[in-house]
Amino acid sequence: MAADNPTLGQGLAAVVKRDLLLAFKRPGDILNPLFFFAMVSTLFPLAIGPGGDQLQILGPSVIWVAALLSSLLSLHSLYLSDLEDGSLDQLILSPQPLPLICLGKTVAHWLVSGLPLVLVSPLIAITYQMPVETIGVMVVTLTLGTMSLSLLGSIGAALTVGLNRGSALLSMIVLPLAMPVLIFGARTVALAAADDVVSAGVYFLAAYCMLALSFSPFAAAAALKISNE
Amino acid sequence: MMPWFTVSGLLLISYGAVVGLFYAPPDYQQGDAFRIIYVHVPAAYLSMMAYSIMAVSAGIGLIWRMKLAHAVAAGAAPIGAWFTFLALATGSIWGRPMWGTWWEWGDPRLTSELIMLFLYFGYMSLRASIDETSKADKASAVLILVGAVNVPIIHFSVEWWSSLHQGPTLIRKGGPAIDTAMLYPLLAMILGFTLFFAALLLARVRTEVLHRERRSRWVRNLVLGESA
Numbered sequence: 334m335a336a337d338n339p340t341l342g343q344g345l346a347a348v349v350k351r352d353l354l355l356a357f358k359r360p361g362d363i364l365n366p367l368f369f370f371a372m373v374s375t376l377f378p379l380a381i382g383p384g385g386d387q388l389q390i391l392g393p394s395v396i397w398v399a400a401l402l403s404s405l406l407s408l409h410s411l412y413l414s415d416l417e418d419g420s421l422d423q424l425i426l427s428p429q430p431l432p433l434i435c436l437g438k439t440v441a442h443w444l445v446s447g448l449p450l451v452l453v454s455p456l457i458a459i460t461y462q463m464p465v466e467t468i469g470v471m472v473v474t475l476t477l478g479t480m481s482l483s484l485l486g487s488i489g490a491a492l493t494v495g496l497n498r499g500s501a502l503l504s505m506i507v508l509p510l511a512m513p514v515l516i517f518g519a520r521t522v523a524l525a526a527a528d529d530v531v532s533a534g535v536y537f538l539a540a541y542c543m544l545a546l547s548f549s550p551f552a553a554a555a556a557l558k559i560s561n562e
Numbered sequence: 563m564m565p566w567f568t569v570s571g572l573l574l575i576s577y578g579a580v581v582g583l584f585y586a587p588p589d590y591q592q593g594d595a596f597r598i599i600y601v602h603v604p605a606a607y608l609s610m611m612a613y614s615i616m617a618v619s620a621g622i623g624l625i626w627r628m629k630l631a632h633a634v635a636a637g638a639a640p641i642g643a644w645f646t647f648l649a650l651a652t653g654s655i656w657g658r659p660m661w662g663t664w665w666e667w668g669d670p671r672l673t674s675e676l677i678m679l680f681l682y683f684g685y686m687s688l689r690a691s692i693d694e695t696s697k698a699d700k701a702s703a704v705l706i707l708v709g710a711v712n713v714p715i716i717h718f719s720v721e722w723w724s725s726l727h728q729g730p731t732l733i734r735k736g737g738p739a740i741d742t743a744m745l746y747p748l749l750a751m752i753l754g755f756t757l758f759f760a761a762l763l764l765a766r767v768r769t770e771v772l773h774r775e776r777r778s779r780w781v782r783n784l785v786l787g788e789s790a
Contacts, residue, residue: 488708492701496691505687506705509680513715516673552708555624559700 344429348437349444355414356445362410363445366403370450373399374457392461393471393522397478397515400450404479405504407446408486411438412494412557421494421561431557432550439487439549447479463526470525470535477538478518484545485510491556514541564768567761574754582747598656600748604755606649606675610713612642612759613678616685617710620703630767632699633774635706636689637766641759643682650675670719671727674712681709695774 339347356363377395381387415421424434454475458468489507496502521534582600616635623631653672654664666672685702692698719727740748775781 488704492688492705502684502687502691505680506684509677509684510709512673512677512680548708552704556701556704559697559704562697 338428341429341433345433345437345440348424348429348434349441352438352441353444356441362407363449366407366446367449367453369406370399370403370453371457373402378461389462389526390523392458392463393467393526394519396454396457396461396471397475397519397522400454400475400479401482401508401511401515403450404446404482404486405507407442408483408490408507409493409500409503411442411487411490413490416494416561421557425558425561431554435487435491435553435557436550439483439553442487443480443483447476447483450479451475467522467525470531471522473535474518474521474538477535477542478514481514481538481542481545482507482511484542484549485514487553488549488556491553491560494557494560496560514538517541564761564764567757567764571754571757571759571761574750575758576754578747578749578751578754582744582751585743585747587741587743596744598652599744600751602649602652602656603748604752605645605652607752608755608759609642609646609649609675609678610716611756612638612645613682613706613710613713615763616642616706617713620706623699624703624707629696629699629774630771632703633767633770634763635703636699637763637770639682639686639689641762641766643679643686645759646675646679646682650679669727671716674716674719678709678712678716681706681712685709 374396377391378388381391412421415424425431427434451472455468455472458471463471486503486507489503489510492506493503517534517537521531521538524534525531578600583597616638619631619634619638622628623635650672653675657666658664685706688705689698689702692701772781772784
C-alpha cells in the first residue's frame with residue numbers, strides 16, 4: 334500500500350465533510366424536513382383543539398410520528414444526487430471500503446436531518462406542556478431513534494436509488510423496520526411522563542441503534558452495488 | 563411431486579377439518595369457539611415458515627448466485643402474505659369473543675405479525691418496481707434478509723413480553739398442553755396446510771421459472787411441443 338493512502342478514519346471524515354458541505358450549499362434540504370416536522374407538530378394541536386390534557390397525553394406520540402415522517406422525507410435524496418452526477422460510481426470504485434463510505438454518508442445525513450429535529454423537539458414539547466423531566470428523556474430517545482432511522486433508511490435508500498417510484502417505495506420498505514423504534518421510543522416517553530421506569534426502553538433503543546450501526550453499512554453497501562450494477 | 567403434495571395435503575386438511583370441527587370435544591372454557599385454532603395455528607405457522615424459506619433462499623441466491631433460489635423466494639412471497647393475512651384475520655375473529663376485542667395494539671405478537679405483513683408488501687412492491695429480473699432478485703433478497711430479524715421476535719414475543727396471546731402450546735417443555743382428541747386434528751391440519759403450501763409453492767416456482775426463461779429454447783420447445 335502506498336504511503337500516502339488515506340487511512341480509514343480519514344476516508345470516513347472526508348465523506349462526512351463532503352456531504353455536510355454539499356448539504357450546507359443547499360440549505361433548503363436541511364430546512365425542509367425541519368419545517369415539515371414543525372408543521373406536523375402544529376397540525377395536531379390544531380386538530381385536537383385547545384384546552385384539556387389530551388395534548389399532554391398525545392404529545393410524545395405526535396412528536397415521534399412527526400420525527401419519523403420527516404426523517405423519511407430527506408432519505409430519498411441520500412444516494413440519489415450522487416447517482417445523478419456520477420459521483421456514486423467514483424465512490425464505489427474508490428479504494429476505501431464501500432460500507433465505510435455508506436456509514437460516512439449516513440452520519441452526515443443524521444447530522445443534517447436527525448440532529449436538528451432532536452434540537453427543535455424540546456421547543457415543541459414545551460408548547461405541548463410536557464413536564465421538563467420528560468423532555469430530557471424525549472431528547473435522549475429521539476437521539477437514539479433518529480440515528481437508528483438514518484441507519485435503516487440508508488439501506489432502504491440504497492435499495493431504491495434510481496427507481497422511478499422510489500419515494501413511495503422507500504416508505505413502504507423503511508416504515509415496517511422502523512416500527513419497533515417508534516413503539517419503544519414513544520412508549521418510553523409516555524412512561525417518563527407517568528413517572529415510571531424508563532431505563533428499559535432507553536436500553537432497547539440503544540441496543541437497536543448499535544445493531545443497526547453494525548449491520549446497516551454492510552447491507553447498504555451490498556444494496557448500492559446491486560442497484561448500481 | 564406436485565400432485566402428491568396436493569392430494570395428501572387436501573386429504574389431511576379434510577380429515578383435520580372434519581374431525582376438528584365436528585368430533586373434537588369443545589373446550590371447557592372457550593366452548594366451540596376454540597375450533598378456529600384449526601385454521602389459525604397452521605396459517606400463523608406457515609406465515610413464519612414462508613418467510614424463513616424466503617430468507618434462506620434469498621441468502622442462498624445472494625451467496626451462490628442461484629437463480630432458482632431467487633425464484634423460490636419470489637414464489638413464496640404472495641403465499642406467505644396470504645397466510646399472514648389469514649392468521650391475522652382468524653386471530654382477530656377469535657379474539658373478539660375471547661378477549662373482547664378485535665385488535666389489541668399493545669400486544670407484541672399481533673404487532674410483530676402485522677409488521678411481517680408489511681414486510682411482505684414491501685418485498686413484493688420492491689420486486690415489482692425493478693424491471694431487470696436479476697437486479698430485482700438481489701435487491702429484494704437484501705431486503706428480505708434485513709427483515710428476517712422479525713421472525714424470531716414473533717416467535718418469542720409471547721415469552722418475552724406479557725401478552726394477551728397465549729403462550730406456546732405445542733412445542734414446549736413437558737410436551738403439548740392440549741388433549742390428544744384436539745391435538746391430532748390440529749397436527750393433521752398443520753401438516754396438511756404445509757403440504758398444500760408446498761404444492762402451491764412448486765406451482766408458483768414452476769411458473770416463475772418458465773416466465774424467466776420464456777426466451778430460451780427449451781421453454782419454447784416445451785410449450786410448442788405440448789400445444790402441437
